[in-house]
Amino acid sequence: MTTPTPFNDTHGTLLDEATLRIQRRLPGPIERVWNYLADSELRRQWLASGTMTPQVGASFELVWRNDELSASPDERPEGFGAESRATCRILEIDPPRRLRYLWPDVGDVSFELEPAGSDVLLTLTHRQLAGERLILNVSAGWHAHLALLVARAQGTRAPSLWSTWKRLRAEYEERLAAGATPR
DSSP states (O other), X not given: OOOOOGGXXXXXXXXXXXXXXXXXXXXSOHHHXXXXXXXXHHHHTTSOBOOOOOSTTOEEXXXXXXXXXXXXXXXOOTTOOSOEEEEEEEEEEETTTEEEEEETTTEEEEEXXXXXXXXXXXXXXXXXXXXXXXXXXXXXXXXXXXXXXXXHHHTOOOOOHHHHHHHHHHHHHHHHHTTOOOO
């Protein structure tokens, strides 16, 4: 069991008005971390399920059931359903180092994995974010989901997704209002 590092809880950074980047350090090897991105059952434990064919142009469905990642469905924010689905399309794939896909109406998402000693540096970049509401929801969402990934990979107790998302959404909103990039 690894002790979480402060790096693994830093806020994302807006690289420009439509691009978010978040980095996390996870215990390796790189193939293990890749499986958390590519395998539906492992991905379901921190983000969303959905079987993925590892080839450029392939479509796959992501199915979020965030109540299952939370202490209680009562934590769910108003306006969010118990389930959400999106049909995405793989734009680039280079196992176990890079996955990039198009999430319709939400943007272009890439995960890059780099060995860092016995750990792996995960860099998530979400491009084509349109509007402050989407930027805030996506920033808080990725940050909260990555907190679950870090916990799963480290073998520690995962935080409740919805309560974490609500706290982070308020933090990102405060940071954006103060003129800071959501770091």
